[in-house]
Amino acid sequence: MSSGALASLDRRLLSGLCWLLAAIWVFGLVLLPQLFMIETSLWWLERDPQATALSQRIDRLYQEVMLRELDLQAAPVERRPLLEDEIARLREEIALLEAREQQPVKVYGFANYARMSGLHLQVFLRTLAYSVLVTLLSLAVCYPVAWTAARARSRRGRALLLLALVIPYAINELLRVYAWLMIFDYEGLLNALLVRLGLVDRQSGGIPFLTYPFTTFVAMVYAYILFMVFPLYNAFESLDEHQVEAARDLGASTWLLHRRVVVPHARPGIAVGCVMTFMLSAGSYSVPQIMSRGLGGDWFSQLVYRQFFEANNWNIGAAYAFSLLLACLVFVGLVMRLFRVGIREIAR
Amino acid sequence: MRFDRLVAVEPTDLDIRAGEFFSLLGPSGCGKTTLLRLISGFLKPTTGRILIGGRDMAGIPPSRRPTALIFQNLALFPLMSVWENVAFGLEARGVAKAERRRRAEALLELVALAGSADKKPAELSGGQRQRVAIARALAVEPSVLLLDEPLSALDLKLRQHMRHELRAIQRRVGITFVYITHDQGEALTMSDRVAVMRRGRIEQVDTPERLYEEPATAFVATFVGGSNLVPARVRRKAGTECLAETPLGNFRARNPQDLAEGAEGLLFVRPERLRPAAGHDNRIRGRVVERAFEGPFLLFTIETSQGQRLQVQWLNEGDVHALAAEVEVGFSAGDARILPPGPLADER
Ligand SMILES: Nc1ncnc2c1ncn2[C@@H]1O[C@H](COP(=O)(O)OP(=O)(O)OP(=O)(O)O)[C@@H](O)[C@H]1O
Numbered sequence: 016m017s018s019g020a021l022a023s024l025d026r027r028l029l030s031g032l033c034w035l036l037a038a039i040w041v042f043g044l045v046l047l048p049q050l051f052m053i054e055t056s057l058w059w060l061e062r063d064p065q066a067t068a069l070s071q072r073i074d075r076l077y078q079e080v081m082l083r084e085l086d087l088q089a090a091p092v093e094r095r096p097l098l099e100d101e102i103a104r105l106r107e108e109i110a111l112l113e114a115r116e117q118q119p120v121k122v123y124g125f126a127n128y129a130r131m132s133g134l135h136l137q138v139f140l141r142t143l144a145y146s147v148l149v150t151l152l153s154l155a156v157c158y159p160v161a162w163t164a165a166r167a168r169s170r171r172g173r174a175l176l177l178l179a180l181v182i183p184y185a186i187n188e189l190l191r192v193y194a195w196l197m198i199f200d201y202e203g204l205l206n207a208l209l210v211r212l213g214l215v216d217r218q219s220g221g222i223p224f225l226t227y228p229f230t231t232f233v234a235m236v237y238a239y240i241l242f243m244v245f246p247l248y249n250a251f252e253s254l255d256e257h258q259v260e261a262a263r264d265l266g267a268s269t270w271l272l273h274r275r276v277v278v279p280h281a282r283p284g285i286a287v288g289c290v291m292t293f294m295l296s297a298g299s300y301s302v303p304q305i306m307s308r309g310l311g312g313d314w315f316s317q318l319v320y321r322q323f324f325e326a327n328n329w330n331i332g333a334a335y336a337f338s339l340l341l342a343c344l345v346f347v348g349l350v351m352r353l354f355r356v357g358i359r360e361i362a363r
Numbered sequence: 364m365r366f367d368r369l370v371a372v373e374p375t376d377l378d379i380r381a382g383e384f385f386s387l388l389g390p391s392g393c394g395k396t397t398l399l400r401l402i403s404g405f406l407k408p409t410t411g412r413i414l415i416g417g418r419d420m421a422g423i424p425p426s427r428r429p430t431a432l433i434f435q436n437l438a439l440f441p442l443m444s445v446w447e448n449v450a451f452g453l454e455a456r457g458v459a460k461a462e463r464r465r466r467a468e469a470l471l472e473l474v475a476l477a478g479s480a481d482k483k484p485a486e487l488s489g490g491q492r493q494r495v496a497i498a499r500a501l502a503v504e505p506s507v508l509l510l511d512e513p514l515s516a517l518d519l520k521l522r523q524h525m526r527h528e529l530r531a532i533q534r535r536v537g538i539t540f541v542y543i544t545h546d547q548g549e550a551l552t553m554s555d556r557v558a559v560m561r562r563g564r565i566e567q568v569d570t571p572e573r574l575y576e577e578p579a580t581a582f583v584a585t586f587v588g589g590s591n592l593v594p595a596r597v598r599r600k601a602g603t604e605c606l607a608e609t610p611l612g613n614f615r616a617r618n619p620q621d622l623a624e625g626a627e628g629l630l631f632v633r634p635e636r637l638r639p640a641a642g643h644d645n646r647i648r649g650r651v652v653e654r655a656f657e658g659p660f661l662l663f664t665i666e667t668s669q670g671q672r673l674q675v676q677w678l679n680e681g682d683v684h685a686l687a688a689e690v691e692v693g694f695s696a697g698d699a700r701i702l703p704p705g706p707l708a709d710e711r
């Protein structure tokens with residue numbers, strides 16, 4: 016075999032291996048858990064309607080067994096076999112009933128999805144609305160930052176600006192959020208500052224910032240800022256400087272320049288940034304958990320968590336989680352339609 | 364104009380007349396674009412002033428100068444249709460849509476693109492895109508149109524066609540064109556006047572004819588048209604003429620810069636002015652070492668016994684095949700000039 020053929024075999028092996036790993040990853044870490052979640056969301060355990068009657072009956076039988084056993088100890092020898100027979104019969108019946116009790120019926124259906132209470136539905140919709148707000152807020156903050164960075168004349172300035180954006184990501188997500196907690200807390204920096212300025216009375220205990228959804232928004236924008244900044248930055252960066260100058264030369268205001276030239280060019284980048292930020296916000300658990308600590312309204316992800324680990328009802332939890340995922344996908348699809356962005360462009 | 368320590372354009376006095384087709388000609392990197400960007404307002408001059416129509420442009424942004432710039436790469440807006448491109452400047456000025464469309468169509472007619480209003484720039488040919496860029500710039504009714512090597516991306520045929528087109532458009536609209544090029548042919552055929560630049564300095568400003576016939580420096584002489592330069596010394600002055608002493612002998616030549624007797628210089632003769640020897644006082648004999656047949660012309664190089672090579676261009680009068688291995692060429696005193704020594708075009 017020639018060395019060329021060997022090398023090509025090598026290459027084929029390598030690429031085969033890569034495909035295999037990718038397949039394992041997609042299947043094992045993405046598809047399988049999702050399928051499991053979907054499956055879990057589609058069944059529930061049906062309890063016997065007379066479950067309570069049954070357990071009462073079992074209890075009664077146990078008592079009877081106990082009585083017979085007491086009888087047995089006191090009984091004369093000739094009566095013993097009779098009693099023993101009876102105890103055996105009772106135990107048999109108990110075993111039979113217990114078997115029925117321990118096997119609740121697994122029923123498949125969509126009922127889990129219909130079980131959301133009005134309150135939870137409200138939280139669900141509110142979470143979607145909040146995520147939209149976080150996304151818009153993030154877009155509003157990141158757009159000028161990314162624009163400035165992408166248009167910075169000197170390479171140094173550009174690198175510094177991007178570095179400043181990346182550095183917070185070297186810090187653990189929890190700490191990043193806690194930083195905001197320290198600012199917004201009752202005894203936090205902001206309240207201290209307001210008290211110092213005499214705008215707030217110390218006796219009042221400060222302004223309860225943490226009960227406002229806005230503080231969660233701020234922390235969330237900060238937590239996910241890079242996912243918005245980088246797609247925008249890339250999109251702006253790829254815009255030919257001459258396009259900007261041509262627009263300016265023709266008399267375009269900043270508004271017109273962005274509306275007619277920059278935004279149309281950056282559309283795919285904007286869509287990517289919005290989709291990522293939206294998905295991350297809608298599914299964020301730690302940020303609302305830390306920021307609101309039950310003081311502000313819940314986010315849906317917190318409800319899902321509680322279904323799983325407090326109510327211990329994986330079926331409903333899975334249905335909740337999957338509903339959220341579906342709603343997000345639908346929403347993302349709509350946004351992409353709105354921006355007339357295809358999947359291909361996103362993948363660029 | 365300086366960038367850090369590099370002086371891109373030296374202090375210059377340049378007077379461009381209203382309504383003329385003015386070209387800036389120079390090799391790559393000599394500061395043409397920089398000068399144009401100074402005029403259009405994208406660069407602020409380090410020192411000096413720029414006046415347009417008598418008005419000082421200091422502090423006036425590109426969008427409010429009476430100039431329109433056509434970029435080296437055109438910088439058409441790829442996502443807008445042709446007519447929207449053309450109408451962009453009107454949009455910036457708040458012209459209503461119907462009126463914009465009407466005026467864009469009129470301009471497209473002017474540049475012979477009437478049928479392409481609804482196409483995208485990418486669907487047009489190079490020459491058509493070129494004309495869209497011109498129409499877009501004309502739409503804002505500038506008093507000066509600045510063109511940065513707009514033909515450099517086109518192939519030779521189209522370039523020659525567009526030269527006429529541009530000139531015709533300029534005549535029709537009657538505004539000042541400032542045209543940048545490193546192609547001397549373009550500059551000579553299109554312009555009313557040409558400024559030749561070298562390393563940020565303007566070497567000569569003149570009509571194409573005078574630039575060709577009466578180059579002021581060795582650089583201009585070699586950059587514009589073909590040239591022969593022979594090191595020379597002024598032996599004796601006689602009015603506007605002189606006797607030049609060269610390694611090839613003594614020749615009579617004009618002395619337009621009035622070089623003093625004994626001064627070093629360069630004797631300059633155009634290849635087509637080296638004619639068959641008969642009837643000329645200045646004669647040079649040499650061996651033909653290279654010949655190139657160019658249809659209407661015969662281009663050949665002769666080498667003198669001193670090893671000096673000279674280029675000769677003769678009109679093809681049906682007798683070129685008869686060119687001997689050794690020829691004598693002659694030139695009149697009026698066709699030769701003695702120029703002060705200086706850098707040549709090839710050195711850069
Ligand atoms: N923004 C800038 N910063 C630093 N140096 C610059 C800048 N723009 C131009 N230069 C330098 O100034 C000089 C003149 O550049 P300019 O672009 O004006 O040349 P040009 O004559 O237009 O060349 P070309 O024919 O290649 O377009 C060059 O040496 C260039 O490197």
Ligand SMILES: [Mg+2]
Nearest residue numbers: 395396435511
């Ligand atoms: Mg240039």
